[in-house]
Amino acid sequence: xxxxxxxxxxxxxxxxxxxxxxxxxxxxxxxxxxxxxxxxxxxxxxxxxxxxxxxxxxxxxxxxxxxxxxxxxxx
Numbered sequence: 001x002x003x004x005x006x007x008x009x010x011x012x013x014x015x016x017x018x019x020x021x022x023x024x025x026x027x028x029x030x031x032x033x034x035x036x037x038x039x040x041x042x043x044x045x046x047x048x049x050x051x052x053x054x055x056x057x058x059x060x061x062x063x064x065x066x067x068x069x070x071x072x073x074x075x
Contacts, residue, residue, distance in 0.1 A: 006072040018042045020068035026060025
């Protein structure tokens with residue numbers, strides 16, 4: 001399992017993230033406080049809103065997804 005902290009600033013970044021997650025054949029969960037969302041759900045991700053620190057946990061490897069998450073990673 002991999003874990004990263006990301007922040008998505010606007011809906012275009014949310015779409016980019018969900019598009020990359022949708023191409024993965026493994027589960028990706030997004031955590032915000034006590035809420036857990038499937039990263040492949042555009043409605044769930046937009047419902048979370050933007051400008052929040054999110055924790056993503058994913059259970060596989062995909063080079064494209066890694067590059068997208070690295071764009072939005074925060075320390």
